[in-house]
Amino acid sequence: MKTKPKKVHLLLALLSVICLYAQQINLPFKLSKDNRSIFIKLPVENQKDSLLFFFDTGAGTTLLDKKIAQKLNLKAKYKTEIRGAGGKKLYDVLTNQKIFLDRSHYIDSTNIVLDDLSRLNALFEQKFDGIIGASILKKYLTKIDFETHTISLYKFDNFSDYTGYQKLPFEFYSGIPKLPITFELKNKEKFSGDILFDSGAGLSLLVNSPYKEKNKLLNKIDEKITLISNNLSNKTNYEKGLIKSITLGNTRFENKNLDISLASDKEGVSSAEDILGILGSEIIYRFNIILDYKNKNIYLKPNYLFHENFEELVSPISLKYSDDRKEIIISNVLQNTDAYKKGLREGQRIISINNIQNKDIHFYSQVLKRKNKKILIKYIDNDNKVKSVKFKLKKLL
Numbered sequence: 037m038k039t040k041p042k043k044v045h046l047l048l049a050l051l052s053v054i055c056l057y058a059q060q061i062n063l064p065f066k067l068s069k070d071n072r073s074i075f076i077k078l079p080v081e082n083q084k085d086s087l088l089f090f091f092d093t094g095a096g097t098t099l100l101d102k103k104i105a106q107k108l109n110l111k112a113k114y115k116t117e118i119r120g121a122g123g124k125k126l127y128d129v130l131t132n133q134k135i136f137l138d139r140s141h142y143i144d145s146t147n148i149v150l151d152d153l154s155r156l157n158a159l160f161e162q163k164f165d166g167i168i169g170a171s172i173l174k175k176y177l178t179k180i181d182f183e184t185h186t187i188s189l190y191k192f193d194n195f196s197d198y199t200g201y202q203k204l205p206f207e208f209y210s211g212i213p214k215l216p217i218t219f220e221l222k223n224k225e226k227f228s229g230d231i232l233f234d235s236g237a238g239l240s241l242l243v244n245s246p247y248k249e250k251n252k253l254l255n256k257i258d259e260k261i262t263l264i265s266n267n268l269s270n271k272t273n274y275e276k277g278l279i280k281s282i283t284l285g286n287t288r289f290e291n292k293n294l295d296i297s298l299a300s301d302k303e304g305v306s307s308a309e310d311i312l313g314i315l316g317s318e319i320i321y322r323f324n325i326i327l328d329y330k331n332k333n334i335y336l337k338p339n340y341l342f343h344e345n346f347e348e349l350v351s352p353i354s355l356k357y358s359d360d361r362k363e364i365i366i367s368n369v370l371q372n373t374d375a376y377k378k379g380l381r382e383g384q385r386i387i388s389i390n391n392i393q394n395k396d397i398h399f400y401s402q403v404l405k406r407k408n409k410k411i412l413i414k415y416i417d418n419d420n421k422v423k424s425v426k427f428k429l430k431k432l433l
Contacts (some may be wrong), residue, residue: 097118148166243297264354285336295433389414410428
C-alpha cells in the first residue's frame, strides 16, 4: 500500500484549517460603558450604509426603527400581533428581507418588525437603529468573546473548542432559551425555577409576578425600593431588594450588593405563570458565551467581568436623553429620598451636576453613585425656571 507524502498531509491539514476559518464570520461589537449592552454594526444591502443593532438574546424577532425604514424606503407588507414585556401590540412587518452580516454573508427570507424605538433609545448612551437576536442565533452557532469584543458565527456542528466552558442544556420558550436557576434570600430560603436567558434585560434577575405572589416574596425581603422599568410601549413598576445568592449551573454568585427585581406586570412575558422570570445582562455578560440553538446548549466561561463587584444602589434619580439627544432629562425620582423631597421630578432638564456640564448619561450616572458624597444639581424645572438642589447621596438598600 502506498502512503501519501507528509507534504500532502500537511497541505490537506492547512486547507482544512483555511476552509474552517472561511466558514467563520466575525462581528466586532461595542460594549456599553455600564457593561450591560452589546451593539453590532451591520451593512445595509446597498453596502454603502450600515445600521447599528442592539444585540439581544431575548429578541425573538428582529426590530427596525420606523424612521430608518422610511429613510431606506422599506414598506411594510402586513401587520402582526406580538407579545413582549409590555403585553401584546400590533406591528407593521417587512417580509422576505435580507440581513447582511458582512459584504459576503446574509440571512435570507427574514421578517423584520417595525416600531418606534425612541423610548428605548433615550435610555442608552448610543442611539441604535434596530434590535437583533434570534435571526442570527437560529442560523449560526454564536460565540460571544468579551476579551476580543467579537461575536463569531460558525456553521452548526463546525465548532469543537469548548475548553473551560460549562455546558447548560436548555429548552425554547417563545424562541428564547429557558433554563433552570436557583436564588437564595437573606433568610437562607431557596427558590428554583426556569428563567429566560435574556441579555436585553439590563438587570440580574427579574422574578415574574405570579412566582412572586405564589411564594410571597415581597414579605420575605426586608428592604425594598420601587423602581420604574421602560419597555417598547410603556412603563411598569417593580420592586428591588437584596438577596444572598444566585446559582446558574455550577456557578454561584454571592455578593453583598446582589439584588433581585420583582415584577408587578399583569400582562406580557413578566406575567407568565409557567416560568420563574428573566436572567439579565448583569449576570449573563460576566461570561464568554457560546449559544448552540441547533443542539439546545449554552456554554459559559467566566470573562474579565466575572469578579466585578455588583453596584450599590445609591442614585435616587434616573436619567434619559431628549429626543434630539442634546439634553439630559430626569426620567424618574425615587420617592422618600432627599432628591424627591427637595423638588426633583420627572421631566426636569439637567444643566449641570457638581457644576460640571456633560452630555453623557454615563458620566452623570457615575457621579450619582458616589455614596456619602454631597451633590449639587442645577436644572430647569417643568415651568422653565432654573433651579438648583443640594443633597447627600445615601445607600438605598
